């Protein structure tokens with residue numbers, strides 16, 4: 001059994017485990033949530049996990065915003081988001097029109113109020129466990145649309161560097177992912193083999209490509225789930241050989257006070273959550289920095 | 293059409309030449325409905341105190357604001373110079389930062405941005421080589 005096969009099937013996802021904290025009342029916001037030890041270990045070993053939204057309504061809201069804006073830009077009628085996304089290629093946009101559509105959609109989506117906050121809230125328990133309550137989020141969410149047969153896909157790569165190793169990437173499909181309609185990821189062990197190949201002089205790039213193809217774990221995911229992966233992992237999206245269009249969002253979170261890569265704050269990230277302790281400390285500093 | 297001073301950053305001129313900085317700040321002025329009417333830059337010795345810009349502002353020029361290349365220009369002394377930023381805003385000047393695409397037009401906005409700027413100050417103080425915002429050359 002190779003390294004990738006040793007993982008549980010990644011169509012599986014989890015709900016974070018809640019523990020009662022503070023006053024013992026789980027209904028108040030003193031509720032303390034952590035990843036279960038099993039999944040924490042799994043994340044440590046593989047570098048990724050698939051988690052269900054704890055607030056599914058919020059992910060539906062995100063999908064609804066994109067659906068509404070996409071219909072508006074294309075000026076088409078469609079009552080069903082699932083069918084609209086899956087059959088998007090039937091609109092027959094050429095490469096240039098598709099690019100214009102995507103650029104406009106990303107801009108309009110990111111102008112909608114609080115989209116990053118909504119995504120953060122939807123997966124708050126998982127994100128709190130991974131990055132903590134002091135969190136920053138990428139300012140602009142990417143939207144990727146991959147029509148069947150589209151060969152313009154990025155080769156296998158890792159995000160860090162230039163991103164920081166202290167970031168987690170959230171990959172959020174808007175439709176069901178199966179076969180080549182999903183994302184493929186190399187776990188920590190395969191990624192470190194890949195690093196060895198690419199650090200050779202000259203880099204063994206052909207071997208790396210074979211490794212990525214052989215060890216990439218294709219992820220089967222449903223809408224409402226998100227993939228959380230460490231920026232040190234290699235990943236790629238295969239050419240979509242299915243008959244439906246793949247729609248996904250990606251964005252990055254990190255702890256506010258952990259090391260940054262080439263992308264800092266506030267040029268690329270913005271604060272999405274602050275711990276009570278940070279609020280107190282910053283409030284105190286503000287009194288002397290900004291006297292009234 | 294608004295008019296702005298452009299404040300270039302001699303602390304990173306090895307990476308970004310003055311000509312590049314003019315282009316970048318000029319675009320930021322355009323994006324904010326204005327044009328650059330004058331440019332200046334601190335010497336190496338005055339980066340921390342912004343003495344050159346302070347003396348220009350004491351003349352109370354009839355401009356709408358200042359376009360800086362980046363936020364780090366307020367951190368050369370080791371801490372974020374909130375005092376000078378407030379002084380600019382209290383005198384009715386807008387302050388724009390090209391690298392961060394960040395515009396502060398009113399003192400109220402500074403209150404809202406305070407936490408972000410405080411985090412920026414913290415990171416700049418770490419002098420992390422991987423944080424370009426904290427790099428001088």
Ligand SMILES: [Fe+2]
Pocket residue numbers: 157158159235
């Ligand atoms: Fe990537």
